[in-house]
Structures are given as C-alpha cells and as structure tokens.
Amino acid sequence: MNNIDIAVIGGGINGSSTALHLAKNGLKVCVIDKDSICRGASGVNAGTLTMHMTRAKLIPFAKKGWELWMNTEKWLSNNIDVKKKNGLCLAFTEEEEKLLNERSQIRKEYGADINIISKSEALKIDPNINNKIKCAAFCEMDGYVSANQTGDAYTKALKENNVEIVENFEVSKINNLNNNYEIIDLHGGKINAKKIVLAAGVYLEKILKLVDINIKIKCFPQQLIVTERMPELLKTVITVAHGKLSLKQFENGTVLIGGGWPGKGNIENGYNETIPENLIGNMRLACHAIPNLKNSRVSRVWLGLEAETDDAMPIIGELPNLKNAFIIGSIHSGYTSGPYMGKLLSEKILGNDVDLSLFDIRRLMN
Amino acid sequence: MCYKKEYDVIIIGAGPSGVKSALTCSKKGLKVLIIDSNGNSGGQIYRAPPKSYIKKSEKTFEENLIQLKFSEDLTKNNIDTAYNHTVWQVSPGFKIDAFNENGTIQWNTKNLIVATGTYEKIIPFDGWTTPGVIGLAACTILLKAHQTLPGNKIVLAGNGPLLISVAYYILKFGGKVDAIVDTSSKFEWIKSMISLIFNPKNFIQGISWILKIIFSRVPIYSNSLINKVSKKENGISVEIQNIKNKQIKKLTTEVLAVGHGLTPSTDISRLLKINHSYDDLKGGWIPKLDKYFKSSMKGLYIVGDGSGISGAIAAEEKGELAAYSILKDLKLIDETEFENNTSKVIKKLKRYEIFAKGIAKLNATPKSLIENISNNTVICRCEDITKKDIIHAAENGARNLNQIKSWTRFGMGPCQGRTCQYSVAKIASEHLRCNIKDLGYLTGRTPLRPFPLDKAIGDFEYEEITKVEAAPL
Amino acid sequence: MNLRIHDYFERGKKVKIIVNDETIEAFEGECLSVVLFITNKKNLRTSPKLKENRGMFCMMGSCQECVVLLDGKKVTSCNIFIKDGMEIKTGNLNVL
Numbered sequence: 001m002n003n004i005d006i007a008v009i010g011g012g013i014n015g016s017s018t019a020l021h022l023a024k025n026g027l028k029v030c031v032i033d034k035d036s037i038c039r040g041a042s043g044v045n046a047g048t049l050t051m052h053m054t055r056a057k058l059i060p061f062a063k064k065g066w067e068l069w070m071n072t073e074k075w076l077s078n079n080i081d082v083k084k085k086n087g088l089c090l091a092f093t094e095e096e097e098k099l100l101n102e103r104s105q106i107r108k109e110y111g112a113d114i115n116i117i118s119k120s121e122a123l124k125i126d127p128n129i130n131n132k133i134k135c136a137a138f139c140e141m142d143g144y145v146s147a148n149q150t151g152d153a154y155t156k157a158l159k160e161n162n163v164e165i166v167e168n169f170e171v172s173k174i175n176n177l178n179n180n181y182e183i184i185d186l187h188g189g190k191i192n193a194k195k196i197v198l199a200a201g202v203y204l205e206k207i208l209k210l211v212d213i214n215i216k217i218k219c220f221p222q223q224l225i226v227t228e229r230m231p232e233l234l235k236t237v238i239t240v241a242h243g244k245l246s247l248k249q250f251e252n253g254t255v256l257i258g259g260g261w262p263g264k265g266n267i268e269n270g271y272n273e274t275i276p277e278n279l280i281g282n283m284r285l286a287c288h289a290i291p292n293l294k295n296s297r298v299s300r301v302w303l304g305l306e307a308e309t310d311d312a313m314p315i316i317g318e319l320p321n322l323k324n325a326f327i328i329g330s331i332h333s334g335y336t337s338g339p340y341m342g343k344l345l346s347e348k349i350l351g352n353d354v355d356l357s358l359f360d361i362r363r364l365m366n
Numbered sequence: 367m368c369y370k371k372e373y374d375v376i377i378i379g380a381g382p383s384g385v386k387s388a389l390t391c392s393k394k395g396l397k398v399l400i401i402d403s404n405g406n407s408g409g410q411i412y413r414a415p416p417k418s419y420i421k422k423s424e425k426t427f428e429e430n431l432i433q434l435k436f437s438e439d440l441t442k443n444n445i446d447t448a449y450n451h452t453v454w455q456v457s458p459g460f461k462i463d464a465f466n467e468n469g470t471i472q473w474n475t476k477n478l479i480v481a482t483g484t485y486e487k488i489i490p491f492d493g494w495t496t497p498g499v500i501g502l503a504a505c506t507i508l509l510k511a512h513q514t515l516p517g518n519k520i521v522l523a524g525n526g527p528l529l530i531s532v533a534y535y536i537l538k539f540g541g542k543v544d545a546i547v548d549t550s551s552k553f554e555w556i557k558s559m560i561s562l563i564f565n566p567k568n569f570i571q572g573i574s575w576i577l578k579i580i581f582s583r584v585p586i587y588s589n590s591l592i593n594k595v596s597k598k599e600n601g602i603s604v605e606i607q608n609i610k611n612k613q614i615k616k617l618t619t620e621v622l623a624v625g626h627g628l629t630p631s632t633d634i635s636r637l638l639k640i641n642h643s644y645d646d647l648k649g650g651w652i653p654k655l656d657k658y659f660k661s662s663m664k665g666l667y668i669v670g671d672g673s674g675i676s677g678a679i680a681a682e683e684k685g686e687l688a689a690y691s692i693l694k695d696l697k698l699i700d701e702t703e704f705e706n707n708t709s710k711v712i713k714k715l716k717r718y719e720i721f722a723k724g725i726a727k728l729n730a731t732p733k734s735l736i737e738n739i740s741n742n743t744v745i746c747r748c749e750d751i752t753k754k755d756i757i758h759a760a761e762n763g764a765r766n767l768n769q770i771k772s773w774t775r776f777g778m779g780p781c782q783g784r785t786c787q788y789s790v791a792k793i794a795s796e797h798l799r800c801n802i803k804d805l806g807y808l809t810g811r812t813p814l815r816p817f818p819l820d821k822a823i824g825d826f827e828y829e830e831i832t833k834v835e836a837a838p839l
Numbered sequence: 840m841n842l843r844i845h846d847y848f849e850r851g852k853k854v855k856i857i858v859n860d861e862t863i864e865a866f867e868g869e870c871l872s873v874v875l876f877i878t879n880k881k882n883l884r885t886s887p888k889l890k891e892n893r894g895m896f897c898m899m900g901s902c903q904e905c906v907v908l909l910d911g912k913k914v915t916s917c918n919i920f921i922k923d924g925m926e927i928k929t930g931n932l933n934v935l
C-alpha cells in the first residue's frame with residue numbers, strides 16, 4: 001500500500017468519521033483496525049442520541065452530532081436505521097425531582113432545549129410510563145440509531161470514498177521516520193503514511209505508549225439488555241434523573257435497556273462477563289419506568305467497553321512533540337457526537353481553523 | 367427440594383453424561399447438584415415421559431428402563447436434582463444462575479461439569495419453515511417421551527442413524543412411514559457399517575431395525591434430498607429430488623421430519639470464552655479439552671455430546687472420566703486409583719469414538735444440500751433472514767459470523783443462532799470460498815434461554831434499586 | 840387413527856383447554872405443543888418480517904418456534920404441560 005496521506009488507527013465511529021471526511025476532501029486515507037470496522041464500542045453501544053445523558057459541556061457537540069445522524073443519507077449511507085423520537089427524563093422521588101431540575105437547567109445553559117413538564121403532560125406524551133412519576137424533563141432532540149448496523153454503513157461509505165480498509169491488523173509498533181510513519185502489526189505487516197490519527201477507543205492508553213505518551217485511560221465495561229420483539233410498549237426515549245437508565249423500543253419491536261450499569265471486563269484479553277445483580281438492578285429500573293415491560297422476555301445481554309480520561313472529557317487534536325500525529329477518543333456519549341467530532345478533527349488536519357483547546361491532551365500529561 | 371447454596375460439584379444437564387458423572391462423584395462423598403430444564407433425568411435420548419403418565423404393566427422399551435434406572439440411582443445416592451430449572455447464566459468461579467416457574471436462584475461451585483448435549487442440525491430448504499415440518503430429533507421425543515405419533519402419514523428425511531431409529535419407532539408404535547429420503551447412498555451406509563463392528567450391540571440393533579423397515583415396505587429414496595415443501599389443504603406437499611439425476615418425485619403427507627445430524631451445544635463454553643476448534647466429524651465447533659474433558663478454565667469440564675458428537679454410550683464414559691479427574695484433584699482418589707479407573711474407560715471410549723466417526727460420515731453435510739438452498743429461503747427462522755441477506759452482507763465486506771450477525775440480525779432473535787449458525791457458516795464459506803474455520807463462531811451471550819423479565823426482577827421496592835450513584839454531569 | 844399410544848402408559852384425566860376461543864380435549868399433564876400439533880393446530884406463531892406461520896420444530900426448548908401466549912405471556916409450548924382450563928392464544932404474537 002503506497003502513498004497513504006493519512007492512516008487512521010482504530011476504525012470505530014471516531015476514526016471512521018475522521019477518515020470519511022478526510023477522504024471526501026481528496027486525501028488518500030486508510031483505516032486500520034485490529035478487528036473490523038465498528039466492532040468495538042461503536043458497534044455494540046446503545047445507540048441512544050439523547051441530550052438528557054450528555055455531559056453538559058459536550059451538549060453543543062452532541063447537538064451537531066445529532067443533526068448529522070438525522071441526515072445520514074447525505075454524508076454516510078442509506079443503510080442505517082436512525083429514528084427521531086421525543087426524549088423524556090423521569091423523576092420518581094422528590095430528591096430526583098430536585099436533581100432533574102438542577103441538571104436540566106445546566107444542560108439548558110449549554111444549549112439543550114430541555115424543559116421540565118408536569119406528570120400529566122408527560123403521560124400525555126407517553127401513556128406507557130409509570131404514573132408514579134413526580135415530573136419529567138422533555139426534549140425533542142432525541143432518538144436512536146441501530147448501532148449494530150454501524151459497521152455495515154461505514155464500510156460501505158468508506159469504500160465508496162476510496163478509503164483503504166485494513167482489518168485484522170493489530171498495530172503493535174509505530175516508527176516515526178522523517179516525514180513518514182511506519183505502522184507495524186503483530187505479524188510484521190507494514191503500512192507507511194505521512195500522517196497518523198490514533199482512534200483506538202479503550203485501547204488509546206496502549207497505543208499512546210507506542211509514541212511515548214503516558215496517560216491514564218479508564219475502561220468501563222457496560223452491560224446492555226435487549227428483549228425480543230414486542231408490541232408497542234413505549235413511544236419515547238426514556239431516561240431517568242440520575243442517569244442510570246436509557247430505554248427505547250426499536251422499529252422492529254425489540255426494547256433496549258441500558259444506562260451504564262457496569263459488568264466485568266478488561267482490554268487485555270477482551271474477556272467480559274455480566275454481573276447478574278447489576279442486570280437485575282437495570283431491569284428493575286426499566287420495569288419501574290415502563291411497567292408493561294415486565295411481560296417481555298430478555299433475549300440477549302452483551303457488554304461493551306467505554307473509555308474515559310481522568311477528567312471525563314475527550315481528547316481530540318494534535319499530539320505534542322510529534323509532527324503530523326493526531327488523536328481522537330474518550331468522548332462521553334461518543335456515539336452521538338462521534339460523526340461531528342470526526343469532522344472537526346478532519347478540518348483541523350486539513351489546516352482549517354478549529355478550536356479544540358477544550359480537548360487538548362496536554363491537560364492530562366503532568 | 368431444599369437446596370444448598372454451594373455444592374462440591376454442579377452438573378448442568380441430566381442426560382447420560384451428566385448422570386454418570388454425578389454418580390461417580392457422589393460415590394466418593396461429594397455433594398452434587400444436577401440441574402436440568404426438563405422435568406426429569408434422561409436427557410434428550412432417554413427423555414422421561416411427562417410426570418402425569420403412569421407406567422402400565424411390565425410392557426416397556428429400553429430407553430424408558432434406562433431413564434428409570436437413572437432416577438433410581440440419583441435418589442439412592444442422595445444427589446440433589448433441580449429439574450425444571452433453566453440455567454440462564456454461568457460465570458467463572460462458578461456462579462450458576464437459573465430460573466423456574468417461581469423465580470430465580472443462584473448456586474456456587476468450584477467444579478462445574480457442563481453436560482448440555484447437542485442440537486439437531488437441519489439444513490434449510492424451500493418451505494422448511496412450514497408448520498408440520500419438524501426435526502427428526504423432535505420426532506423421537508414425540509414418540510418415545512410423549513408416546514405420540516406426529517401424524518397419520520410421515521415422511522422422514524435427512525441422513526444418519528436417526529432416520530432408521532425414528533422409522534423403526536413409528537412402525538413399532540403402529541404408525542405409517544410414507545417414505546425415507548436419505549442424502550446418503552446405500553454404498554455409504556454399507557461402508558459406515560464396518561465401523562459398527564466396534565459397537566456390536568448397536569450393530570445388531572441397527573440390523574434388526576433396518577429389517578423391520580424393509581419388511582414394512584417403506585419406500586427409501588437414497589441419494590435424495592427434500593427440494594421443497596408447501597402447505598396443502600390437509601397436509602403438506604413434499605418434493606423429493608435425486609441428487610445425481612435431479613429427478614423429482616412429489617408426495618403429499620401430513621408431517622415431514624428432517625434432520626442432518628447433530629451439532630454440539632457450546633452455549634456455555636462459548637460464554638466462558640474457552641477456546642474452540644472446528645471438527646466437522648464431531649459436529650462443528652467443539653471446546654478444547656484434555657483427555658479427561660477438562661477445559662483450560664480451572665474446575666470446568668465439558669462432557670457428553672457438548673464436547674463433540676459421539677453418542678449416548680460414549681457420553682457416559684466422558685462423564686465418568688471428568689468425575690475421576692475432579693476426584694483426583696480433590697485428592698479423594700490417589701494417582702494409582704485414578705490411572706486404573708481411567709485407563710479402562712479411555713480404552714472403551716476410543717472404541718466408541720471409532721464407531722461414532724463412522725456414523726458421523728453419514729451425517730457429513732453433503733455440498734448438494736447447501737447448493738440446493740435458494741436465495742429466498744429463510745435461514746434464520748427467528749428473524750426471517752434469507753440466504754440472499756447473508757450473501758449480501760458477505761458481498762459488502764462482512765468476513766466473520768459475528769459481523770454477519772450484526773449486519774443482518776441473523777442470530778439476534780430468541781434462539782440466538784442455535785438453529786441456523788451452522789447453515790449460515792456453510793453458506794458464507796461457500797460464497798466467500800473460505801475455510802469455515804476462518805468465519806469463527808458467535809460470541810457466547812446470556813441469557814442462555816429467553817429470560818422472562820417478571821421472573822428476573824421479582825418483587826422489589828423502588829428504593830432498593832436507586833442506591834446507584836448518579837452519573838456525572 | 841388415534842395418534843396417542845396407550846400401550847405403555849396411562850395418561851392423566853381428561854380435561855379441556857381453550858385455544859383461541861375453541862375448546863379442545865386433552866389429557867392432564869400432556870405436553871402442550873404435542874397436543875396442539877396432533878389436533879391440527881400447527882400454526883403457533885407468525886414470523887416477524889414475512890408474516891409466515893410457524894410451528895413446533897425442535898421439541899428441545901431451543902428453537903423458540905413453538906411460542907404461544909399462556910395467560911398473556913410468551914412461553915415455549917414444548918415445555919408446558921396441560922392443566923384444566925388453560926387459555927392459549929396463537930398467531931401474531933408480536934403485535935398482540
């Protein structure tokens with residue numbers, strides 16, 4: 001493989017989005033993945049596009065991401081299911097009501113169009129929710145993507161834009177030669193590129209070591225639960241005040257229960273395992289929010305690994321002390337904003353003036 | 367039954383392999399629990415009749431006698447049994463989570479024997495989803511456990527020894543077999559009979575069954591497959607095609623029972639991330655085990671057909687070997703006793719495995735079965751995924767089963783790909799012209815069976831679940 | 840021809856169950872999927888996309904094709920045993 005302008009290491013939503021925008025701007029790009037495109041967090045996440053769970057400071061970015069998701073046929077492909085829905089965030093106790101008011105207010109200050117509504121208004125919007133709620137926060141900017149289709153959609157789009165896809169290539173060494181990077185995998189395979197983008201998800205800490213940068217990236221194994229196909233059980237995307245539930249029903253009738261309940265897992269051997277008590281806690285919360293949900297059967301539980309920096313903010317931008325090397329990752333609710341963050345980074349790489357100071361990696365290097 | 371929380375050994379699956387290992391362990395004083403989703407011991411092959419059936423007189427048949435002996439032995443040896451319990455999760459260490467009609471339960475053990483057997487391999491064809499088309503294994507369960515003929519007229523199709531045994535039982539119970547449609551040739555049968563010499567008992571039984579079928583003048587279509595089935599007003603129409611000369615014969619019947627051999631149940635070994643290897647003659651993917659059926663995970667054994675298809679008698683030997691290995695690890699038998707006990711069993715097992723291999727050749731999936739699947743045939747029954755969908759994913763760049771799963775939704779329905787994983791792999795490897803091994807296997811996932819949410823959550827107060835820490839803002 | 844074999848076992852007492860508003864006779868304790876199959880109620884569920892009829896298939900609790908609604912809940916009928924007065928619904932379970 002010759003004359004690669006940019007090699008993106010890690011073909012998740014962040015790496016693939018960056019690659020796609022770069023290719024659309026005429027660069028010769030390749031995406032390298034140790035597995036296949038969007039088989040990590042980006043292919044197994046809950047696919048919720050909600051403002052109710054987004055970190056306040058990231059709301060402006062999530063909003064841009066949301067808009068991109070609503071128009072995938074324009075920039076990605078037409079083979080991914082995206083649905084706009086109303087979002088309701090519920091409070092069941094007085095304490096939660098207070099929390100919901102506070103949090104919604106802060107998110108609103110950062111640009112989310114969230115409003116507190118009464119119990120009766122909420123029940124009108126979605127009669128399926130538990131009538132024991134105290135109040136709810138409402139946001140029209142919500143919805144979901146069928147995340148399992150991410151790999152299919154991005155593979156198609158990348159190919160159409162002449163991006164080279166290199167799968168099953170686990171990068172284990174990066175040599176910085178003059179004006180050129182030599183990327184080497186476990187089996188000695190080599191790819192040369194003028195620039196590199198590190199987008200390795202939870203493996204960012206490991207891959208940064210290859211270019212002598214040492215920072216801590218935590219790995220959170222999270223569980224997701226899906227039911228079999230059911231008749232209509234809810235009309236909205238449901239979240240709760242303290243943020244430990246996300247609930248929605250796909251067009252095909254299956255209901256996805258998420259909310260970041262931890263399982264066990266590590267990045268060393270990719271082993272992961274559910275924690276039954278946490279599954280049950282998550283299911284109880286879901287059934288409390290939508291009482292009729294309890295008549296369904298769970299058909300599958302799985303885990304995904306999410307990356308987080310010490311201050312829980314993303315790292316996006318240039319790598320210090322290296323030329324032509326960039327990084328993107330550790331973005332909370334990263335699936336929602338990934339397409340936009342990738343676009344931002346691509347603009348930076350293309351030399352345009354974008355402000356990424358909020359996400360500068362140097363803040364994490366002592 | 368009042369269960370303990372912790373057992374020395376827990377066995378999942380009360381078929382011949384599970385029962386044998388339970389008995390062997392308990393004889394040395396270990397506290398053993400055996401779990402099964404069926405209502406009794408016996409597994410699928412010696413499946414017990416429903417609880418309400420009362421045995422009439424002395425008149426009986428062999429499978430029933432074996433099952434009764436299992437029940438008696440388990441009781442005599444004080445082995446705890448958890449029937450009607452479906453295991454939905456197994457975690458290392460080991461924690462076993464199950465549910466039954468009333469709710470959920472968790473048990474702990476340091477030694478886990480997985481004896482969950484096998485599923486039937488059924489290669490799709492046009493109309494295989496029509497109600498009235500059932501598995502050959504399903505047919506034996508109807509006959510032997512439920513004492514019911516599936517219909518007044520039955521066509522049997524597929525390959526391997528189950529064809530003969532099902533035909534025999536239908537005739538024995540007074541039913542009518544319209545035809546036997548076998549993908550193998552008569553010559554292949556004769557070849558495999560040679561290996562039967564290693565199992566004289568089954569050999570004699572097999573011959574007597576075949577004679578009964580011949581005397582009953584059941585038409586046998588060798589070298590043939592089912593091309594198509596369609597619904598008719600009072601039955602189904604079955605199109606039989608000769609693989610060699612492509613000639614077609616049409617029949618109208620009530621029920622079609624079809625099966626193409628067995629594939630090991632690897633749900634739990636895949637879930638626990640044990641390494642697997644591919645062996646078509648053992649039914650597909652099988653966990654990597656030592657000669658005592660111990661896996662690479664401490665305390666985990668996989669026995670019976672789940673460790674590779676080799677039949678009921680071999681299953682007992684496997685269960686016994688695993689039990690000895692546990693007894694040795696727990697220092698309840700010494701090295702000499704272990705060697706003495708196991709060497710005999712290993713010798714017997716070797717003989718049965720030669721026999722099993724001969725049988726397996728009859729059940730090898732002929733290429734013609736895969737080539738015969740048309741583009742619009744449903745492969746994944748749960749999600750209505752057709753051959754075309756699978757090929758489309760492969761053409762778009764999906765290169766392994768998990769990828770094909772997430773791009774098409776095959777295997778995402780309530781059966782989790784148990785029914786179609788084998789066929790999808792065959793179709794994809796044919797299309798991509800790659801080795802089936804390179805496609806890998808579906809990642810093991812919980813719940814092992816669809817898990818009713820109401821049972822999972824039980825009764826609870828809202829306050830109990832909200833002890834979670836709020837997500838950061 | 841009676842499809843039930845009575846040579847080896849005595850069955851439970853005769854009871855009635857209701858399948859989609861129709862009453863059927865069966866013996867107590869018999870397997871539900873088997874009773875439905877031999878009384879020519881072979882169509883149990885409707886498949887999600889093609890809306891095809893599906894019925895009993897594997898009899899081992901694996902394939903999930905024999906699901907019906909019992910007391911409003913999805914169950915695999917191959918491991919349900921007949922009780923007097925059971926009410927069963929079959930058909931389009933996904934939109935029920």
Ligand SMILES: Cc1cc2nc3c(=O)[nH]c(=O)nc-3n(C[C@H](O)[C@H](O)[C@H](O)COP(=O)(O)OP(=O)(O)OC[C@H]3O[C@@H](n4cnc5c(N)ncnc54)[C@H](O)[C@@H]3O)c2cc1C
Binds near residue numbers: 034037041171334337
């Ligand atoms: C269970 C779960 C649910 C979630 N739900 C939501 C949600 O509802 N909404 C939302 O907005 N966000 C959600 N997220 C977060 C979101 O999924 C992630 O933020 C996002 O997908 C991260 O994308 P990424 O591209 O950075 O990482 P990844 O998707 O993990 O991609 C990294 C890629 O790098 C590859 N790689 C790693 N090391 C190497 C190497 N050495 N050589 C080559 N390739 C390598 C990996 O194979 C992988 O494909 C969820 C996350 C999880 C885990």
